[in-house]
Amino acid sequence: GAPGVAPDKNLLDKNLLYLTGVDDRNAYLLIVPNGVAVEHSQTRSTPELMQGRIVHEILFVQERSERDAFMDGAAPTFDALREATGVDRVFSIGKLNESIQRALMKHDTLWFNTGTTPELDKPLTADLLLINSIRERFWWVTLKNVAVPIHLLRFVKDEYEIASLREAFEIQTAIYERIMRSVKPGCSEALGQAIYDYELTMRPEHVGHELGA
Numbered sequence: 151g152a153p154g155v156a157p158d159k160n161l162l163d164k165n166l167l168y169l170t171g172v173d174d175r176n177a178y179l180l181i182v183p184n185g186v187a188v189e190h191s192q193t194r195s196t197p198e199l200m201q202g203r204i205v206h207e208i209l210f211v212q213e214r215s216e217r218d219a220f221m222d223g224a225a226p227t228f229d230a231l232r233e234a235t236g237v238d239r240v241f242s243i244g245k246l247n248e249s250i251q252r253a254l255m256k257h258d259t260l261w262f263n264t265g266t267t268p269e270l271d272k273p274l275t276a277d278l279l280l281i282n283s284i285r286e287r288f289w290w291v292t293l294k295n296v297a298v299p300i301h302l303l304r305f306v307k308d309e310y311e312i313a314s315l316r317e318a319f320e321i322q323t324a325i326y327e328r329i330m331r332s333v334k335p336g337c338s339e340a341l342g343q344a345i346y347d348y349e350l351t352m353r354p355e356h357v358g359h360e361l362g363a
Contacts, residue, residue, distance in 0.1 A: 163265035165300045170209060170235040178210040178246055179237070186253040188239060205238035210246045254288045261296035325349045 167173045180186075187202030209232075214225040228240040241249070254260065262281055268274075274282070281293060307315070328349060329342045 163263070163297070164304075165263050165265065165297060168300065168304055170237065172209065172211070172231070172235060174211060176212045176243065178243065180208045180210065180246070180249055180253065182206055182208075182253045182257070184256070186249060186256075188241075188249065207237040207239075208249055209235055209237045209240045210243045210249075211240060212243050250284070254284070254291055258290055259292045259294060260284065260288075261294050263297050263300070264295050265297040265301075321353060 166177060166179055170177075170179055183206065185204040185206050186208075188205055188208070190202040193202055211225075211228075211231065214222070226234070231240045232238075250260075262277070264277065264281075268278060284291065285293060325346060329345050332345055333339075333342050
């Protein structure tokens with residue numbers, strides 16, 4: 151599911167970021183251990199004969215509008231996202247319902263990521279509206295919340311994660327020390343931001359992600 155919110159209401163839930171490295175509140179990750187068929191039309195003249203290709207992880211992202219692309223720059227291509235995340239496919243979010251429908255016809259359990267207790271006196275979020283729509287149509291499917299198991303998994307760090315955290319803290323410390331030495335009374339905070347941005351460009355590509363840039 152989409153990241154939604156975290157147990158701490160002041161923080162965004164990071165489960166999607168944890169699983170994929172993608173920090174996008176509008177994205178969804180569909181994991182189907184037994185696989186789901188996609189790209190049926192592309193197998194028209196292949197040995198699969200319109201049966202599609204079986205995949206296990208699909209990342210759905212909102213395509214960036216021309217206005218957003220002009221303001222924020224072009225978004226990574228689907229192929230680039232697939233390579234970066236390691237998922238089997240990256241599709242437009244417009245294909246989300248179609249893929250869920252196909253997967254649920256052969257499954258009886260759906261785990262959804264809901265990171266905090268829904269508030270009864272508030273309007274339903276897009277995630278909850280989707281859950282209700284699924285519940286009404288796929289009556290045999292049991293819905294469960296995967297947020298808690300993932301949060302518990304994230305509490306325990308392996309050696310790679312610990313090393314990455316140490317590296318991130320060391321780099322962040324070095325950058326802020328550089329900023330503190332450079333910024334003097336009367337300077338604009340834009341100088342500090344410029345130094346920060348420059349230092350990130352001089353680091354490996356993963357550093358910007360580690361520091362939350």
